[in-house]
Amino acid sequence: MKQTKQDTTLNEKDALQDMLDAEKQLMNYYAAALTEGSCKPFRKEILKNYSSSADTQFNVFEQMLSRGYYQVQPAEKMLIDQKTDTFSKVQKQIANA
Secondary structure (H helix, E strand, O other): OOOOHHHHOOOHHHHHHHHHHHHHHHHHHHHHHHHHOOOHHHHHHHHHHHHHHHHHHHHHHHHHHHOOOOOOOOOOHHHHHHHHHHHHHHHHHHHHO
């Protein structure tokens, strides 16, 4: 089956989603490298790259959000309070350990 250019070209939404996924994956790689790095210059460079990738990821996210490609649902106050309570309990357990 012969593919046409239209079959192989990403539309804007798919291209942005691909960019977002790539930046998220890159951030995971940088986080792993940061935890495994054993010298300060290396860790400093990885942290700089991680920060840059985080900025790029957020910029792509904002573009998707502004175009209606990414839907964000606000969290309910009850859910936020529940998670805050759970986090506080874990903090107390760690402090008492």
